[in-house]
Amino acid sequence: KKNLRAADPCVTDHSIQVRGARVHNLKNVDVDLPRDALVVFTGISGSGKSSLAFGTLFAESQRRYLDSVSPYARRLIDQVDEPDVDSIEGLPPAVALQQQRGTPSVRSSVGSVTTISNGLRMLYSRAGEYPAGQEILYADAFSPNTPEGACPTCSGIGRVFEVTEKLLVPDDSKTISERTIAAWPPAFQGKNLARILTTLGYDIDIPWHKLPKETRDWILFTDETPTVPVYSEYNIEQVRAAIEKEEKPSYMGTYVSAKNFILHSFATTQSPLTKKRVSQFMQISVCPDCHGKKLKKESLSVKFAGLDIGELSQLTLTEVALKLQDAANKNPDHDKSNREKSIVAQRIASDILSRVEALTMLGLGYLSLERTTPTLSPGELQRLRLATQIRSQLFGVVYVLDEPSAGLHPADTQALLSALDELITAGNSVFVVEHDVSVIRHADWIVDVGPDAGTHGGKVIYSGPVAGLREVTDSHTAQYLFNSAAKVKQNAREPKAWLKLAGVERNNLQGLAVEFPLGVMTTVTGVSGSGKSSLVSQALVELIYEALGQKLTVDAPTGEADLLEQESEIPTGGRIIAGMDDVKRLVTVDQKAIGRTPRSNLATYTGLFDHVRKLFASTPEAKARRYNAGRFSFNTVKGRCPNCEGLGFVMVELLFLPSVYSPCQVCHGQRYNEQTLEITYRGKNIAEVLALTVEAAYEFFSDEPAILRALNALLQVGLGYLRLGQPATELSGGEAQRIKLATELQRIQRGDTLYVLDEPTTGLHPKDVKMLMSQLNGLVDAGNTVIMVEHDMQVASNSDWVIDIGPGAGDEGGQIVAQGSPAEVAKSKVSRTAPFLLAACE
């Protein structure tokens, strides 16, 4: 056991003193925290840990920092919600390494987030091997995001868009009138284009394949945009006659080829659904000139260790480290011919090397520099930032982290703890919100928040060294830390059938054969990067969707960035060879489960808001004013506040800083216009109803069975403390996941659904995990199948079946190391999961 670094904050002046914190659910919290120590905030989901660590401590530090920046910034900050707290003494500047909830842009990659790419560009510019006669290039020329570096063919994207006849016209036996050109817009617009073609003299009533090639090419690909008279109801002869007689046309219409329509819509549409629709007619392929490396030819001709910068960026970090080692360890004096260049190479290479090593230490050696951030899990992204901070040589700051163990195999947790210790040794304080018992045990100081969630939480029930928590009887954390309250061993269930996959190819999986038992609960384990998500969340999900003919639904708005990512992925290889008779439906429940926009909330997502709006529309006053149910949506023009367009807040753009939101001055966050708010149902207006918690709403709507059913499902998953109108953006990943589960629980169970979950315990306290497990067990008991990726050994040991992937990460993984009942897998001699599983099974 390491030395206790923390001094008692009560007897030294070296402490942070929080007084009267009231952010979100916090109940006037007073707490003293040690500096230069690892402080872990614990408590069940929704208890108020993040509100204290991020909402209060970090927010206040950020506010003070901004305050000191400039009067201009201050003016803007005044409009921003200050954390509601009386005072905080002794607070150092804070750096938050929070798990990103939105999708970062496609242009950010492992290399850019860690700034390693900058170093590499410098290395190639100053120490690269240039072909004879080529001028030295500036570092910018090695970045695809600059005009100096970008490949001119693809503008530095690495991919090009193409439309082909096959894509635009999937069934060439149909005629234009029968909408053979599938890519054309639906409804009137499509009809309009067909009429224009009639005027232009094309026969729209013969099968597509009978048209001459020249005609087909013109219709699909021309860049001409003729404007011609259109006669709505005429056939080709009648049009011809009408033009001759100079008859007055119905209107004038302009032709746009299918190709230009598709490319234009893709580039300009705001609607994710249009984007999705249009993208199916485009083929996205690797740029023929740079082969996806995004750089112009001159830049790619410069080599280091025999590789161009694109090739180096494709290697895993572990491989990059090997390539750099030679240059970093070389003694420049041994290079007589070009000593100066050698010195530069040595310096830059060893700087990059130490950055790369900080990443491999945190178990991220399997990532490549070019890997884009949207394809990383939030936990991976946070560890990337953490590794970057270790190298930043800052001291005297407090780092605030959000569940850094997320996505980390128990075997890798030790490295994480060492990284945190390193930050503290360098003179910093580290505050983490965490559920993992091994991280909690490592803490110098624990702040346990609770006792329960939402309005039933928000108090600090313990603040002190770990051991002292044992005495705190109302702490859920104490029960799991010191007694194993989590054990709920079920009798293992027998599979009703087997789902068999063969030849699975995805990322690091190469021709894998795998069998999942149906009608039981399976956990897929393995170290980070071993291929669990590739197998379960990607390959399995895609193959099943394909087999069911079920389309992946667009849950969250799809930006161009996401779409490029999706389309560029190599599709899953493999096939299902047995078991589909017992799978009729697939449901994936991830933590991004519900649309992350402020326009979506608990009430809209679960569908209960439809019933509520109907109730409001049925009141006598609403009827008298002819307000229909639509009026009571904050997404309709008639009902919502015109100033904030129903958002309740407005965005304030800050120069050089992330934008911030400030409450709408007109509706004060109520989202509706005054007239709408004049309608009340049992004494409450619609905004007041949205402000009710699920628990309070259960009383309020006590004689509305349809609403009660939805509320009851939410209560069952422990979300009674959430407000109905709480925007999806304010929900934690764990809360979002449970809302999705609750909507599933409301459904009638037919016992043929496959539920796929990726790390469902992220953000969940062991007590919440127990609740989640009982829900999942309920689904399985109803005959359904649950397959999940999980690091939590409590979950794995309580499953019916475990499949361990590995043995290592990346190329060293991708195999099935062990499979069987938890007890069987725990006995494996080769599985890195086995020792941890064994400990949990005992």
Ligand code: ADP
């Ligand atoms: P924890 O981190 O312990 O899971 P949080 O601090 O995130 O809990 O949440 C505590 C309570 O505050 C919960 O009821 C949560 O729904 C609520 N809450 C969280 N974020 C916001 C927000 N931005 N606005 C209002 N309420 C919030």
Ligand code: ADP
């Ligand atoms: P796990 O879920 O076990 O942590 P993953 O399935 O995410 O592992 O990753 C397995 C391997 O596939 C790793 O080498 C990872 O870098 C790679 N990989 C995963 N997703 C992608 C992706 N979208 N693009 C490229 N490589 C990926």
Ligand code: ZN
């Ligand atoms: Zn290119």
Ligand code: ZN
């Ligand atoms: Zn408003």
